[in-house]
Amino acid sequence: MDMGRLGLREMKKQMTRKTIADAALQLTEEKGLDDVTIDDIAREAFVSPRTFSNYFASKEEAVLGAFNLGVDQVLDDFSSRRPEGPPLQTLCELMYDYARENPTQLRQAAQVTALELKNPSLRKFRVEREVEMIGQLSYRLGECTGTDANTDLYPSLVAAAAISAVSASLAIWSLRGLPDEDLPGLIQDAFNMVSDGYPTQRRTRPTRPLRNPSDPPQDLGIAADRP
Amino acid sequence: MDMGRLGLREMKKQMTRKTIADAALQLTEEKGLDDVTIDDIAREAFVSPRTFSNYFASKEEAVLGAFNLGVDQVLDDFSSRRPEGPPLQTLCELMYDYARENPTQLRQAAQVTALELKNPSLRKFRVEREVEMIGQLSYRLGECTGTDANTDLYPSLVAAAAISAVSASLAIWSLRGLPDEDLPGLIQDAFNMVSDGYPTQRRTRPTRPLRNPSDPPQDLGIAADRP
DNA sequence: CATCTGTTTGCATGGTCTGCAAGTTTGCAT
């Protein structure tokens, strides 16, 4: 039997996980993470403190668990693609599409930035996740470009550049107050800047318009093949 | 009075700090950080556990404290410079010079990578430091290029690119076994790759020779002004 | 020397993490 794709057991587990994560997030927003104990979170989520530890290794992981960044999914998409064209361009397209199609998750991701301002202990954990992503992406880039991520600079640098592009876009978007529909444009700008070699002092397109005909974002990647 | 630039009190403090950090490092290499307690480190350093906590907030900080990366110094140098030329080129020059002049400290920095393989809990703390550096650098870049790091992508992206270049160089250098005199070349390669927009599949120059006349590293930054 | 300040230390407290064993729920096959 298939039990609707997922056994009752697994369903409950996912639900418990989400309940705990949400409780952690809510309490953190209320009182600040430093004034929240694992016992508080467990009580709020109707589980024992011991069970909390079965799901998350720390308060911080729980809070971050409330955000399903979904970027992993993009990385999976990238991994399953046939290598064609400059990796940065592919990644930009994937991220751009993802940002347009999943505004909610991206909005959540950007909220982490705000949380971090009031709860600095979260930072370690978020950036560790980012570095983890860079590692995976770097490995995959090595595979599909025929370079060795352990020997060659190329995969690590490209991976780091791509993740920074997204990360920086989210940060700025957050500081701008999360204006609707702005993020995909920011992401494209970031990738363009990266693959153009960081042209000096070119300013980021202001909040609006999203599309500026005189500065077409489609020029992406052309710089990536120049010797 | 000046007491030879530094009072006895301050001298002792620095010495205690270093003693603790060294003890932390040694024990970590012996037994692995997970099997080392703060009490162990304190005993090894002839201080009370309470004093350990006066100096470091955690075991991990203590271990990292044994490495004086000195990159902060480079950032200070950068901050005190008159803005001229593309920032990435300036940063490359500074880092290149620093790498040539301070092989010991760079070697130490690269050793952190090795430590991380056996002690994953260190990672969080190291990358947090890196992100901290990106933040500072980004702020300074905003200042000296007339852009706002809170609004504009440019400063954050350049800062992230520069730090990744160094970080990736160190990682690969470490994996290659820290061959003498290789690092400055790697750093230049990394910065070149960054400021050329990550040309696809260009392979990193092999371990030797350090200087390859047919691939002059002096072409740095020329891509940074192309519109 | 006398005093003032900053450091070390022990102690106490509250919080976190992990293993273990007992009890409960779910999955699955009969």
Added chain:
DNA sequence: ATGCAAACTTGCAGACCATGCAAACAGATG
């Protein structure tokens, strides 16, 4: 349905960690 096995929850215990406080101590200063 019934029963068994695997997985999950929970309480408890033990080790570790972080921090405030106050007393003792040592360097600085005049």
